[in-house]
Amino acid sequence: MKPFTYERASTPAEAAAMAAAKPASRFIAGGTNLLDLMKLQIETPQHLIDVNRLDLDRVEPTKDGGLRIGALVRNTDLAANKIVRRDYAVLSRALLAGASGQLRNKATTAGNLLQRTRCPYFYDTTKPCNKRKPGSGCAALGGINRGLAIMGTSEACIATHPSDMAVAMRLLDASVETVSADGATRAIPIADFHQLPGKTPHIETALRPGELITAVTLPAPIEGRHVYRKVRDRASYAFALISVAAIVGPKGQRFAFGGLAHKPWRVEAAEKLSGPDAITASVTLGAKTTPQNAFKIPLLRRTLGAVLAEA
Amino acid sequence: MPLKFDTPAGINPIDRQNVIGRPQDRLDGPLKVSGLAPYAYERHDVAPDAAYGVMVGSAIATGRIVHIDAADAEAAPGVIAVVTAANAGPLKKADSHTAKLLAGPEVEHFDQAVALVVAETFEQARDAAKLVRVDYAPGKGRFDLAKEKDGAPLSPDGFAKAASKAGDFEAGFKKAPVKIDQTYSTPDQAHAMMEPHATTARWDGDQLTLWTSNQMIAWSVRDTATTLGIDKSKVRLVSPYVGGGFGSKLWIRADALLAALGAKATGRAVKVALARPQIYNNTTHRPATIQRIRIGADKDGVIDAIGHESWSGDLPGGGAEIAAIQTRQLYGGANRMTAHYLATLDLPEGNAMRAPGEAVGLLALEIAMDELAEKVGVDPVELRIRNDVQYDPEKGPSVPFSSRKLVECLRTGAERFGWDRRNPKPGQMRDGRWLVGMGMAVAFRGAPATKSAARIIVDGKGRVTVETDMTDIGTGSYTILGQTAAEMMGVPLDHVTVNLGDSNFPASSGSGGQWGAASSTAGVYAACVAARAAIAQKAGFNADDADFVDGHVVAGNRRVKLGDAAGPDGVTVVDQIEFGDLSKKFAQATFGAHFVEVGVDVETCEVRIRRMGGAFAAGRILNPKSARSQVIGAMTMGIGAALMEELIVDTRFGYFVNHDMAEYHVPVHADVPHQDVFFVDELDDKATPLKAKGVGELGICGAGAAVANAIYNATGVRLRDYPLTLDKILEGLETA
Incomplete structure (x- = not known):
């Protein structure tokens, strides 16, 4: 960990202004990912802006029947929230499928969206990684990639996004509210929030420098059976090989997937199809697999089958 | 005068079982759960001003260090010293180590230590460690066991002989009516103990003390002295509490050497703990194996020929994973062969881990037995019973087992588990979305014992103190040694104090290879025998007549309080157990049977x-x-070995990729169901005076194979390459 300076922000706009004033800064909330990365010097911010005291820790209904989740709402609290459990059960289940109780107690809603990949080469500073060090190459492409992405990959990066929560947010058509240094706010549809790697895998989100997430807003609840099915190598405390978030109800079905891509993966066109075979074929159209991770396609089909049977 | 154990134990005070053989809480339990048991990195009491050392590991797997530029690190805030091979002074490599603990100029494996940065604070040292610039000239390496195994020679003889044979295996196998010939593989595995390798070191003049996390005190004193080129008398090792070792702490590792060098360089106490991501490539691991098993049997499944060959790899000068050793003794059959071949690999050093040999050998052998059972249509339990043998099958009936209750384990285990409810045809049991299957496997692990010494102090109040350099690596040594002394001296357990893990105490067996409990309790027994004689003599008893019971020395009508008999100055004796050739006259091992029910999501x-x-x-x-x-705990490790544990090798760079606890998976609570453990009554009078054998590693042996066989029973998918991850099962089901 490199030495850094630290200050505490008291309003979101102030936090964004602080970040704009110091380009090599990072916001810190729960710190469950950032601190580990700093210890390994994968992240080397010169300045930390502590946003934990900001007034962003409430879950409130919106005027149009949705829900506004403050950026600092802890994963544990969000998963246990009565409205979330009743109306957005898929989100609660996705949250509880992630990490461990201790981590969920610290991890925040915004921080969860921003967590970095678990690609092992990203974590090893002795190895090439375009995400960690642009232009250095991708060690995962010809290396150990059983857990890595098959959709939306590039020659530069095949990392996955590790979040379970974000997959449910994508399913629910959430939007990410932000504030910038000049006080301007905007709402970014979650579909546009996370980026595919392309030639710039180090750019992971649509956030502009210094822009601070203040909330995630969910539209009105979607009727139907909510399912989150995470498939992993042990019963708990492991990242998804694949995951399926689904709502199956009277007005149709929708699916979003984790473990497939650099972002939560959703193919709306596939949702009009029926049966796991057709949906999987549509969702994985254009997949680029390796001998190690090709199993993700049949695994996805089979898991979808289980989800549809359960729903 | 050492107590020589060379004839079977007769009746002795242990047989009273007033304290021994009863379930006792750990003596060290309250200290552990309240955080008062200090671990090596927490010895603020002895080194309040310790500086912090952080290791720099090699970024390459093989090659040479051209130059180390430590100027920036040395100039960083708080840095006191940077130690490298270039300034450490002459260092030797102890025979226990295959690779050097401090690289330079050659690099032997990835993350081998190349430098230590010592600073006032841990954070300063960690930051400065990143400023040490190392220029490497990378070399070529061999990292792929499957590629290197062809033509690999027999390993050197080590703990076990590389090869063995009896009868004529090839001829027997050729004519057998039923044959199994399969190849199995197990991956590299990590110990993944809770406490990292950690040491606090301090020099007082030319006297070095290491407060460290270590399983084998006497070996490690020897190796520290050898490595530093100083006399053994100048080294003291203290390791009273160890947060798990599993074989990774049988020897000193880089933390101990670097802490000693850092303390020397700075004139300060220095402490060093390996960071979790460093442990996987810097320290030792269990090597991967490729195993070929051939079994020739008759139509009833009775084995005539059995052959087990195993290939593993290690750095030059290293040793093999002795995966075939159980096959030498477990099942009958006139025609037999085993062999261990050793390929050269430039991966980190392979070495002992959790029942080296049997743990991975049984993962293969016990699938092969399941395959044989299916082929001959015999129940897997019955198949093992038919092939039971009461003597060492390589040596013949002249070498019987000292005790072998495998059949009792099989029958009792099967009954307790409800094995008769198993459908032998795979894929027949279903519970909702789960395919359900049952599997079993035999547990087998050797029962070695070795010389072990202890000091017994009885004071004027009748309190008993045990001192030995034996370690408690979470196993319960404190308690069983206390129980042994309490039983022998006739006092309650709470009248006994046990002090362990200090090289100032008499040398014990140490903890390793499942020999610690049997050996070190025998050492305390020997010391108690001597203490009883000394106290009896002091109090005017005829030593042969005196009994020690209820806090008194008793003979005939005379009854003296133990403390009074010991006198106001007390009695202190040191003695040692030594083992004769009973282990040559008798085969000695521990046995068991595992039963597992799995669900496989359809x-x-x-x-x-x-x-x-x-x-x-x-x-x-x-x-x-x-x-x-x-x-x-061992059964849980068996679950890990079966389902998830694997150090994944990147054969391009030559290192273990998944070097943290997030990616090297061991079972979590949710992976582990209720576990039923039953001990079959057994006294082995040829094992030790306590008639006891080790049990610490028995539970892992075979447990994973029982899982594999249960998966086959559930799904019909026969997997032979561990770990049995879901993608492998899926491939089997998709192609079925």
């Missing part, structure tokens, strides 16, 4: 253990409570 192929049970025979069970803990 769609996702995720495996969940639903039930797990076993019956075990390991001589007298000294403390049923801690023995059970040992066995359930």
Whole structure:
């Protein structure tokens, strides 16, 4: 960990202004990912802006029947929230499928969206990684990639996004509210929030420098059976090989997937199809697999089958 | 005068079982759960001003260090010293180590230590460690066992002989009516103990003290002295509490050497802990194996020929994973062969881990037995019973087992588990979305014992103190040694104090290879025999007549309080157990049978253990409570070996990629169901005076194979390459 300076922000706009004033800064909330990365010097911010005291820790209904989740709402609290459990059960289940109780107690809603990949080469500073060090190459492409992405990959990066929560947010058509240094706010549809790697895998989100997430807003609840099915190598405390978030109800079905891509993966066109075979074929159209991770396609089909049977 | 154990034990005070053989809480339990048991990195009491050392590991797997530029690190805030091979002074490599603990100029494996940065604070040292610039000239390496195994020679003889034979295996196998010929593989595995390798070091003049996390005190004093080129008398090792070792702490590692060098360089106490991501490539691991097993049997499954060959790899000068050793003694058959071949690999050093040999050998052998059972249509339990043998089958009936209750374990275990409810045809049992299957496997682990010494102090109040350099690596040594002394001296357990893990104490067996409990309790027994004689003599008793019971020395009508007999100055004796050739006249091993029920998700192929049970025979069970803990822990490691544990090799760079606890998976609570552990009554009078054998590693042996066989029973998918991850099951189901 490199030495850094630290200050505490008291309003979101102030936090964004602080970040704009110091380009090599990072916001810190729960710190469950950032601190580990700093210890390994994968992240080397010169300045930390502590946003934990900001007034962003409430879950409130919106005027149009949705829900506004403050950026600092802890994963544990969000998963246990009565409205979330009743109306957005898929989100609660996705949250509880992630990490461990201790981590969920610290991890925040915004921080969860921003967590970095678990690609092992990203974590090893002795190895090439375009995400960690642009232009250095991708060690995962010809290396150990059983857990890595098959959709939306590039020659530069095949990392996955590790979040379970974000997959449910994508399913629910959430939007990410932000504030910038000049006080301007905007709402970014979650579909546009996370980026595919392309030639710039180090750019992971649509956030502009210094822009601070203040909330995630969910539209009105979607009727139907909510399912989150995470498939992993042990019963708990492991990242998804694949995951399926689904709502199956009277007005149709929708699916979003984790473990497939650099972002939560959703193919709306596939949702009009029926049966796991057709949906999987549509969702994985254009997949680029390796001998190690090709199993993700049949695994996805089979898991979808289980989800549809359960729903 | 050492107590020589060369004839079977007769009746002795241990047989009273007033304290021994009863479930006892750990003596060190309250200290552990309240955080008062200090671990090596927390010795603020002895080194309040310790500086902090952080290791720099090699970024390459093979090659040479051209130059180390430590100027920036040395100039960084708080840095006191940077130690490298260039300024460390002459260092030798102890015979225990295959690779050097401090690289330079050659690099032997990835993350081998190349430097230590010592600073006032841990954060300063960690930051400065990143400023040490190392120029490497990378070399070529061999990292792929499958590629390097062809033509690999027999390994050198080590703990076990590389090869063995009896009868004529080839001829017997050729003519056998039923044949199994399969190849199995197990991956590299990591110990993944809770406490990292850690040491606090301090020099007082030319006298070095290492407060460290270590399983084998005397070996490590020797190796520290050898490495530093100083006399053994100048080294003291202290390791009273160890947060798990599993074989990774049988020897000093880089933390100990670097702390000693850092302390020398700075004139300060220095402490060094390996960071978790460093442990996987810097320290030792269990090597991967490729195993070929051939079994020739008659139509009833009775084995005539059995051959087990195993290939593993290690750095030049290293040793083999002795995966075939159980096959030398476990089942009958006139025609036999085993062999261990050793390829050269430039991966980190392979070495002992959790029942080296049997743990991975049985993962293969016990699938092969399941395959044989299916082929001949014999129940897997019955197949093992038919092939039971009461003598060492390589040596013949002249070398019987000292005790072998495998059949009792099989029968009792099967009954407790409800094995008769198993459908022998795979893929027949279903519970909702789960395919359900049952599997079993035999547990077998050697029962070695070695010389072990202890000091017994009885004071004027009748309190007993035990001192020995034996370690408690979470196993329960404190308690069983206290029980032994309490039983022998006729006092309650709370009248006994046990002090362990200090090289100032008499040298014990140490903890390793499942020999610690049997050996070190025998050492305390020997010291107690001597203490009894000394106290009896001091109090005017005829030593042969005096009994020690209820806090008194008793003979005939005379009854003297133990403290009074010991006198106001007390009695202190040191003695040692030594083992004769009973282990040559008799084959000695521990036995058991594992039973597992799994569920395999019919769609996702995720495996969940639903039930797990076993019956075990390991001589007298000294403390049923801690023995059970040992066995359930080992069974849990068996689950890990079966389902998830794998150090994944990147053969391009030559290192283990998944070097943290997030990616090197061991079972979590949710992976582990209720585990039923039953100990079959057994006293082995040829093992030790306590008639006890080790049990710490028995539980892992075979447990994973029982999982594999249960998966086959559930799904019909026969997997032979560990770990049995869901993608492999899925492939089997998709192609079925």
